[in-house]
Amino acid sequence: MADPIIxxxxxxxxxxxxxxxxQALRGVSLTVQRGEFIxxxxxxxxxxxxxxxxxxxxxxxxxxxxxxxxENLAEMTDSGRTHLRRTKVGFVFQKYNLLxxxxxxxxxxxxxxxxxxxxxxxxxxxxxxKLLGIHHRLHHKPRALSGGEQQRVxxxxxxxxxxxxxxxxEPTGNLDTENSNRVLSVLRDLNERIGQTILMITHNxxxxxxxxxxxHMRDGxxxxxx
Amino acid sequence: MINRLVFENLKHxxxxxxxxxxSIGFQVTMILAVVGLSRGMLQDSINxxxxxxxxxWVKPPGASAISLSGASMxxxxxxxxxxxxxxxxxAGTVIQPIGGISTITGVDYEQFxxxxxxxxxxxxxxxxxxxxxxxxxxxxxxxxxxxxxxxxILNNDWRIxxxxxxxxxxxxxxxxxxxxxxxxxxxxxxxxxxxxEDPKRTTAVIDALKKVPELEGYSIYSIxxxxxxxxxxxxxxxxAFIYVIIGLSIIVGFLVVGLTMYTTVLERxxxxxxxxxxxxxxxxxxxxxxRETALLAIAGWLSGIVLxxxxxxxxxxxxxxxxxxxxxxxxxxxxLGIALVASLLGAIYPGLRAARQDAIEALAYE
Numbered sequence: 033m034a035d036p037i038i039x040x041x042x043x044x045x046x047x048x049x050x051x052x053x054x055q056a057l058r059g060v061s062l063t064v065q066r067g068e069f070i071x072x073x074x075x076x077x078x079x080x081x082x083x084x085x086x087x088x089x090x091x092x093x094x095x096x097x098x099x100x101x102x103e104n105l106a107e108m109t110d111s112g113r114t115h116l117r118r119t120k121v122g123f124v125f126q127k128y129n130l131l132x133x134x135x136x137x138x139x140x141x142x143x144x145x146x147x148x149x150x151x152x153x154x155x156x157x158x159x160x161x162k163l164l165g166i167h168h169r170l171h172h173k174p175r176a177l178s179g180g181e182q183q184r185v186x187x188x189x190x191x192x193x194x195x196x197x198x199x200x201x202e203p204t205g206n207l208d209t210e211n212s213n214r215v216l217s218v219l220r221d222l223n224e225r226i227g228q229t230i231l232m233i234t235h236n237x238x239x240x241x242x243x244x245x246x247x248h249m250r251d252g253x254x255x256x257x258x
Numbered sequence: 259m260i261n262r263l264v265f266e267n268l269k270h271x272x273x274x275x276x277x278x279x280x281s282i283g284f285q286v287t288m289i290l291a292v293v294g295l296s297r298g299m300l301q302d303s304i305n306x307x308x309x310x311x312x313x314x315w316v317k318p319p320g321a322s323a324i325s326l327s328g329a330s331m332x333x334x335x336x337x338x339x340x341x342x343x344x345x346x347x348x349a350g351t352v353i354q355p356i357g358g359i360s361t362i363t364g365v366d367y368e369q370f371x372x373x374x375x376x377x378x379x380x381x382x383x384x385x386x387x388x389x390x391x392x393x394x395x396x397x398x399x400x401x402x403x404x405x406x407x408x409x410x411i412l413n414n415d416w417r418i419x420x421x422x423x424x425x426x427x428x429x430x431x432x433x434x435x436x437x438x439x440x441x442x443x444x445x446x447x448x449x450x451x452x453x454x455e456d457p458k459r460t461t462a463v464i465d466a467l468k469k470v471p472e473l474e475g476y477s478i479y480s481i482x483x484x485x486x487x488x489x490x491x492x493x494x495x496x497x498a499f500i501y502v503i504i505g506l507s508i509i510v511g512f513l514v515v516g517l518t519m520y521t522t523v524l525e526r527x528x529x530x531x532x533x534x535x536x537x538x539x540x541x542x543x544x545x546x547x548x549r550e551t552a553l554l555a556i557a558g559w560l561s562g563i564v565l566x567x568x569x570x571x572x573x574x575x576x577x578x579x580x581x582x583x584x585x586x587x588x589x590x591x592x593x594l595g596i597a598l599v600a601s602l603l604g605a606i607y608p609g610l611r612a613a614r615q616d617a618i619e620a621l622a623y624e
Contacts (some may be wrong), residue, residue, distance in 0.1 A: 090535065090617045111539065118537030129532045129621065133266040138259075145259035146537035189536075 035102070037196055037229050038064035038087065043096035045082050045252075056082040058252035059096070064197075067227040069220065071240035072247035080233045083198050087231065088121045089113035090209070101196040118146050122190030123196045126205035128182040130174040136185040137170040140192050147193030156226070157192060163225075164188055164218055180211030187218060191228065198222075200232040204239055216242045260542070264549045267526075274518065279557035281514040282601060285507035286562020286593045291569045292503045293589050296496055296536035298573075298582035299359075304485045310427040312349075312451035313460045315484045316467070326438035333445045338472075339452055344463040346455045349373040350447035351427070352437050356411050360580060363536055364437030371430060374426060374455050380421035382406045385433050391416035392431040393425040397579040407618030412440050420476040429579055511558075512599025519608035523547070523615075530612050531620025547609040548602065555601035559594045 045057040057079045064070055068101050072080050085091040086098060089105065092113070098105045101120055108116065121142075123129075130139050144150065153161075161167040164184040174182050183203060190198055200219065204212035222228045232243060240246045248256040268275045279337035305554070307315075316339065318331035331350075339348040349372070352364035367385050372375065380395060391409055393401075398421045405410060407418045416432060436445050454463050460480050467478050479487075489496050523530070530543055538546075566585065573583040 045294050088535070090621075114534075114537055114539045117535060123535045125535075125621065129528070129535070131263070131529055131532055133270040134263060138262065138266070141259055142263060142533075143536045146542070 035066075036063045037066040037068075037101055038062065038231075039097075039099045041097045042089055043083070043086065043098055045086060045091065046094045047078075054071065055252055056244045057086075057093075057211075060249075060252070060254055062254060064231065066229055067223070067238065069223040069230045069243040069244070070232070071236070071243035071246040072231060072233045072249060073235065073240050073246055077251075078249040079252040080249050081201065082252075084231070084233060087197070088199050089116040118148065119193060120196045122193070122195040124183070124186050124190050124198065124200040124203045124245045126202040128174070128186045128206070129181070130182055130185060130189070132174050135171050135173050136166060136177065136181075136188075136190065139174075139185060140170075140189045143192050149193060153192075157188075160191060160222070160226075161188055163221060165214075178211070179207050183207060183211070183215050184218060187215070191250055193220070196229060198228055198230045200230060202233050202235065204234070212239065214237075244248055261544060261549065264546055264553060268547075268553060270302075271522075274522075275554065275557070278514060278518045278554050279561055281598050282511055282555055282558025283561030283565055285511050285600070286597055287565040289500075289503055289507055289571055289593050289596065290562065290566035290586060290589060291573075291583065292500055293586050294566065294570055294583040295573065295581055296490060296493070296500065297586055298584040300493070301584060302582040303551075304488050305425050306427050306592065307485050308481060308489070309374075309425040310451055311453065313457055313481055313482065314345075314452040314464060314467075315453045315477075315479045316450040316452065316477075317447075317477040319477075330443075331447050331449065333447050336447070336450060339373045339450050342452075342463070342467065344454050344456070344459055344466070345452050347373040347453040349451045349496045350434070351449055352434050352441070352443065352446070353428075353443050353448040354437060356430075358580065360430075361428065362411055362430040362432060362437065364432055364434035366434050369470065370431075376425065378423040379420050380423060382418070384420060386419055387417070388433050388436040389414065389416050390419035390433065392422055392424050392506055393418055394426075394429045394562040394579075396424050397429045399468055400577060412437075414440055426539050427572075456503060470508075494532055500528070507596060508600040511555075512596060512604040515554065515601040515604030516607065517548060517604075518554070519551060519605045520611075522550070523608045523612045526612075527615065527620050527623040530615050531617050531623065534617035535621065543615070544609045544613040551601045551605035551609075552598060554596040556594070558601070559597045562593065562597070563590060605614070 040060055040062040041058050043060040044055070047054040047056055060079070060083060072083070074080050082091065086093050086105065087100065089108070093106050096106065100116070103116065103120065105116070131142060134142060161170070164187060166181055166184045166188060169177060169181055177185065203219070204215055207215060216239055219230055219232065223230050234240050246258050247254055248258070286439050333350055336348055336350045339345055349366065349369045351370070353361050354364070356362050377392065385392070393403060398404065403418055406419060409416050409418060411430070438446065454460050464478050464480060467473055490500070533543060569575045570585055573581050
């Protein structure tokens with residue numbers, strides 16, 4: 033079997049809130065193969081988001097080891113994590129989080145800029161825009177786009193630098209059923225067509241079923257995989 | 259790409275951007291107006307001094323070249339100057355401050371006209387009586403006066419007998435004897451203006467005058483020396499005043515931009531989180547705010563220059579007799595620097611706050 037793209041071993045994260053230590057992750061171990069589509073489910077406070085923040089380089093681990101595409105996040109400096117976000121990770125958020133002053137294309141170009149890329153979009157990405165069904169909406173600002181369109185722009189933005197992993201934090205949480213299904217279908221298509229590794233947090237069992245396997249979290253631990 | 263984001267951010271909040279730029283613009287205008295006024299008034303003084311037609315100016319001991327002092331020099335000295343070798347004509351004048359920086363000048367009409375050349379009347383004519391007043395066109399326009407009107411100055415009612423073209427020593431001329439009487443300075447004059455027989459020998463005449471023991475302590479200037487004293491450095495307190503205005507401008511700019519950028523950072527907390535999630539470093543975030551600030555400062559600078567043209571026009575249109583203003587393009591680069599420095603100082607704290615913003619907290623910000 034090929035090297036896993038994500039290898040997490042006994043990962044712990046403690047937040048200091050005033051004088052109190054909050055253990056958000058209490059020893060998480062997980063291996064994700066390249067091209068897998070993993071759903072992460074669990075109640076609020078189970079540590080899903082913390083795990084995503086560490087995987088995405090937005091937070092540092094307190095203990096344990098975590099590697100993405102061969103890079104050890106536990107030893108990374110702030111600038112190392114910034115570089116990780118630029119090149120290895122793409123984020124999709126529940127609230128889309130598009131920059132409101134830029135057009136859809138501007139949002140995508142901003143991510144390309146931070147990823148160190150410039151010039152014409154590659155053909156593969158142009159095809160992806162067509163797959164997402166937003167190629168004709170790229171010159172509109174977010175306020176002129178529907179929720180589903182905004183989320184598909186966010187997916188395009190997350191993938192423009194061809195990241196090793198796509199982290200989707202409740203990507204359908206703000207969408208109606210039709211748009212949710214469309215976004216989930218797109219994610220599955222991306223996984224199947226280009227082998228994009230995807231980790232998706234969701235509360236929705238139906239959404240979770242789009243993944244190859246589901247990781248269940250509770251109280252900062254993985255309690256079950258199905 | 260960052261520039262596009264910066265531009266779009268400023269465009270997105272048009273009102274705030276406009277008001278912030280205008281606030282910076284007002285500081286720029288304030289500096290340009292003060293400098294323009296100072297320079298305009300000094301230039302007007304120079305023009306009027308040159309317009310007097312004298313080659314040599316003699317001031318009594320203790321009198322500053324450009325101060326608004328009263329009369330302290332004995333009038334009988336005039337006879338001495340008239341007979342001095344190389345001097346063609348001499349005229350004494352009495353200068354009396356009448357409030358603010360305005361003065362009224364007492365002249366012996368025949369004597370002054372002989373030295374300076376005839377007044378160019380646009381209306382009326384020379385003094386007919388002791389309480390007659392000659393005003394220049396600027397004064398007449400500003401005060402809406404015409405020949406025959408009365409003007410109360412130094413608690414005396416003067417009848418306007420003539421309106422002359424501006425540029426000859428003063429804006430207000432009255433008979434010297436009457437002014438001496440009103441100001442209790444009979445037989446005293448403020449200065450003596452001399453016209454030499456041969457302008458090439460002006461320096462020689464000045465040197466000779468300086469050797470006269472009775473004139474020890476007197477200031478004796480050629481017209482070139484005299485007008486060269488009308489500079490920022492020679493007007494008491496002017497330089498300090500301009501520095502104070504610049505200092506105040508920097509403080510106001512600092513506060514305006516500081517407040518604008520602080521509210522911008524608070525309002526855009528979530529966007530800062532998004533940028534960081536996309537891979538923006540703290541330096542990138544700081545850089546975005548610095549560029550926005552610099553653009554604001556440049557927009558403010560441009561609006562300030564436009565406003566300064568308005569201020570210049572208004573001063574020269576409505577209060578031309580009291581204040582004269584000039585456009586000062588040589589100060590534009592300096593005020594750009596001042597606007598940039600003040601604005602960037604104001605952006606430091608908000609910028610650091612944004613740069614240090616925790617991405618996770620920022621993304622969770624509602």
